[in-house]
Amino acid sequence: MSHNQYQLPVEKQALGSFNKSNELDPLLPTANVLSINNDNNNRSEAVGLGLMALNAFSLSILNLFIKLIGSRIPSFQISLVSSMVETVLCLITCFTVGVKNPFGPRRLYGWLTVRGLSGALALATIFYSMTQLPLGDATVIAYLNPIFTAILAAVMLHEPFHLFEGICAVLCLAGTILVTKPGFLHFGDQPEPESSSDDDLRTLGTISGIVGAIMIAFMYVTTRKIGTSVHFLVIVVYNGIITSLVSVILLFSVQEWVRPQSFFEYSVLLFVGILQFSSHCFMGKGLQLAPAGPASVMRMVEICLAFMFGILVFHEYPDLLSVLGATIIAGTTTLLAWRKWNRNKKNRNTILRSS
Structure with a gap:
């Protein structure tokens, strides 16, 4: 498939007059938008869901590798090396598949x-x-990112934010409290941290994760803002280059470079970059082929694998509150995505019938 097939008429519009996509529309450019109701598209959606499952699996292995070497290699150093690997792989892929301008239109x-x-x-x-x-x-x-995505989409894309979304946000907040069990709430069976610094690091890790979820929401909203104007590999190129630059700044500002000491550590850093690139490609193509609502369900695979790896590899046994909180968050965000997708699907069918 040539790059030109991704250049839809919206590319000729000014950015301020873009056509907003909804949850039924693919978030990234696709050549089969006009055939959404035919049998070929049904098969494409099945392939897309499979790719989203592969994305979840790739992310699970990626997170496992980060956890394995994260106690010795600084996190920002891991993101720097992996993003450099991702950038190189993405530029090679752009050249291979015929993306003539990997930096997109001016x-x-x-x-x-x-x-x-x-x-x-x-x-x-x-x-x-x-x-x-x-x-x-x-x-x-x-x-948690679907909740933040719904909020940001309401602010930036003027999409509706109903009472249901508000209830989902409150439930996700409750689920987050059950998972993280902040010390100031004094959960009865919560184990005491080994030191106050351990408690501070856990709190900082929790805040960092929430900020990450908000940034993922910005990723989705800005991707929809860009719309169908560029090949998804262009977005991956920007992600790799800018992440490399940001990681350099953060690494030498708050952490220190640590030289890997073994072939295993060098190999893990390389594989993290490969998995990062693969997961972005699986997600990009998967969102082309499958609607965002059903595709979000495939991310449940990532949560299940994360808990499984935590138990089998790191002996991190979740307590009942963590399991309950994880269930609330996963169930609520999945239900939110499905409801939004079904609502937009009904709206589209109404428009098609009236025309």
């Missing part, structure tokens, strides 16, 4: 930069959260 430089910056901050904060929290807890906190 009029979108601003929004592509904002998208890359939000992705960079999301990656840096979530990587840090992974090194400070149990793997399952950190993954669940990052899963």
Whole structure:
């Protein structure tokens, strides 16, 4: 498929007059938008859901690797090396598939930069959260992003924000409290931290994870703002380059460079970059083929694998409150995505019938 097939008529519009997509529309450019109701598209959606499952699996392995070396290699150093690897792989892929301009049209430089910056901050904060929290807890906190996406979409894209969304936000807040169990609430069976510094690091890791979830929401909203004007690989290029620059600043500002001491550590850093690139490609193509609502359900795979890896590899056994909180967050955000998708699907069908 050539790059020109992704250049839809919206590319000729001014950015301020873009056509907003909804949850039924793919978030990224696709060549089969006009055939959304045919049998081929149904098969494409099945492929898209499979790709989103692969995305969740890739992210799970990625998080596992970060946790494995995060006790010795600084988190911002991990994000720096992985993003450099991702950038190289993405530029090679752009050349291979025929994306002639991996930096996109000049009029979108601003929004592509904002998208890359939000992705960079999301990656840096979530990587840090992974090194400070149990793997399952950190993954669940990052899963809060659909709530923040709904709020930001209401502010930036003027999408409706109903009472249902507000209730979901409150439930997710309650779920987050159950997962993180902040010390000032004095949960009865909460184990005492080994030191006050451990408690501070856990709190900082929790805050970092929430900031990461907010940045993921910015990623989705700015991707929808950009719309169908660029190939998804262009967005990945910006993500890799800007994350590399941001990671350099954060690394030498608040952390220190640590030289890897073994072949294992070098290999893990390389594989984190490969997995980061793969997950972005799976997500990009998956969102092209599958509506965002059903696709979000595939992310449940990531939460399940995170808790499984936490138990089997790191012996991090979640208590009942953590399981309950994770269930509330995962269930609420999935229900929110499905409701939004079904509502937009009904609206589209009404428009089609009236025309």
